[in-house]
Amino acid sequence: MKVRFVIMDKDNIFHNTSREPQLKAIFLDRDGVINYDPGDYTRNLREFTILPTVMKSLKVLKDRGFVFVLITNQGGIAKGIYGHEEVREIHTYLQKVCEDNGTPILDIYYSPHHETTGLSLTRKPGSMMVERAVARYNIDPKKSWMVGDKQRDLDSAAALGVPGVLIAPNDPLEDYLDKLI
Numbered sequence: 492m493k494v495r496f497v498i499m500d501k502d503n504i505f506h507n508t509s510r511e512p513q514l515k516a517i518f519l520d521r522d523g524v525i526n527y528d529p530g531d532y533t534r535n536l537r538e539f540t541i542l543p544t545v546m547k548s549l550k551v552l553k554d555r556g557f558v559f560v561l562i563t564n565q566g567g568i569a570k571g572i573y574g575h576e577e578v579r580e581i582h583t584y585l586q587k588v589c590e591d592n593g594t595p596i597l598d599i600y601y602s603p604h605h606e607t608t609g610l611s612l613t614r615k616p617g618s619m620m621v622e623r624a625v626a627r628y629n630i631d632p633k634k635s636w637m638v639g640d641k642q643r644d645l646d647s648a649a650a651l652g653v654p655g656v657l658i659a660p661n662d663p664l665e666d667y668l669d670k671l672i
């Protein structure tokens with residue numbers, strides 16, 4: 492059996508595959524980017540309100556050839572504030588709205604961890620969620636963007652060479668479309 496050894500750093504993470512990276516993605520933080528963030532947690536579907544310009548912005552970005560991947564910290568699970576069920580209910584709803592909009596989300600990654608109960612490489616600024624998406628969907632990091640309202644959102648993707656756009660929490664996504672090309 493032939494064994495190949497691969498050094499997994501940001502420059503040659505793709506050398507373990509013969510496929511050239513194909514997709515360009517917008518990695519989206521959730522709270523404060525997709526939905527209104529009151530400043531603490533979005534506990535359930537009743538508290539989940541999609542911001543006004545998100546859906547039309549996704550249409551513009553889809554027309555530019557991007558796919559969408561949601562990357563969200565949900566440390567409220569580790570803290571016992573809400574559970575996986577509530578998060579899944581929100582994400583099922585969000586996916587339905589996005590599909591109806593003609594802009595389906597390729598995949599949704601959430602980290603249920605919080606440093607008060609235990610460390611995880613998935614929790615942003617850890618890069619594990621973005622790494623999984625890039626590897627699974629053959630995404631080209633350099634042609635992709637991370638959009639978040641916290642520096643740790645951007646840091647989680649910068650580890651793979653994905654550039655970031657930092658927005659103010661709850662700002663209209665529409666206002667940042669000029670940068671996402």
Ligand SMILES: [Mg+2]
Nearest residue numbers: 520522523640
């Ligand atoms: Mg956020």
